[in-house]
Amino acid sequence: MYGTISFFSFQCSLSYHAPASCDIMRNWFKKCRDDSETANYISANTKDCPKCKVCIEKNGGCNHMSCFSCNHHFCWMCIGDWKTHENNYYECSKYRGQPQSQLETIQSRAREALKKYLHYFERWDNHQRSLKLEEQTRAKLLEKIEQNINAQNGTYIDWQYLEKAADSLAKARYTLMYTYPYAYYQEDTVVRNLFENIQAQLEVEIENLSYQIERSTTHNRGDIENQRHIVERRRQTLLLKYFPKSNS
Ligand SMILES: [Zn+2]
Numbered sequence: 001m002y003g004t005i006s007f008f009s010f011q012c013s014l015s016y017h018a019p020a021s022c023d024i025m026r027n028w029f030k031k032c033r034d035d036s037e038t039a040n041y042i043s044a045n046t047k048d049c050p051k052c053k054v055c056i057e058k059n060g061g062c063n064h065m066s067c068f069s070c071n072h073h074f075c076w077m078c079i080g081d082w083k084t085h086e087n088n089y090y091e092c093s094k095y096r097g098q099p100q101s102q103l104e105t106i107q108s109r110a111r112e113a114l115k116k117y118l119h120y121f122e123r124w125d126n127h128q129r130s131l132k133l134e135e136q137t138r139a140k141l142l143e144k145i146e147q148n149i150n151a152q153n154g155t156y157i158d159w160q161y162l163e164k165a166a167d168s169l170a171k172a173r174y175t176l177m178y179t180y181p182y183a184y185y186q187e188d189t190v191v192r193n194l195f196e197n198i199q200a201q202l203e204v205e206i207e208n209l210s211y212q213i214e215r216s217t218t219h220n221r222g223d224i225e226n227q228r229h230i231v232e233r234r235r236q237t238l239l240l241k242y243f244p245k246s247n248s
């Protein structure tokens, strides 16, 4: 199996997996089942810091990592420097394969097809993992809020923004997950490039929000509320443009 969402428990409804359509999701789950052998090796929750090589365990959903040993900031997904993941420079989500015209042999076409699938599968799979890890972070936050209230350190109204931020993060990460099958099946490169720009803009802000929530003691309420609004707006923009039928 490739995670918690199996084909059989999958509830089909249009808004459930927006922006991907039912056909896209049927094909995607079939593809994941058929290729589960190839994709099985992608399950590591430890990786080495690209700078100092110390082993790092991923225990949060955020993919913006900072090494505990040398403080190098890098991307969990591609191991690249996080500096190349900021705002308009965010390329990590985009697939840039070789054009068909340059692929002369059957083998090179097959290799390219596998590379393309793995790019999308790894990201789909990783965001699914992030969703689960962020659910744990949310539960810990709620515990902390309760402790604060019990210790007369503010009321629920003072701490509600953290819960709201975690909820927006989950909703946006969920949408982001489904953008990967959508992009995988988008054959028109012009349409796909445009889509992947909007997807990248959503992804970078999701990672920023996740980063702030994981460090909510050092980020103040204003920052987190502001970031939540940015994420919500970007999610709405993507859905309105590519899935106008969905309304949430
Ligand atoms: Zn469906």
Ligand SMILES: [Zn+2]
Pocket: 049, 050, 051, 052, 053, 054, 067, 068, 069, 070, 071, 072
């Ligand atoms: Zn390091």
Ligand SMILES: [Zn+2]
Pocket: 075, 076, 077, 078, 079, 080, 085, 092
């Ligand atoms: Zn990356």
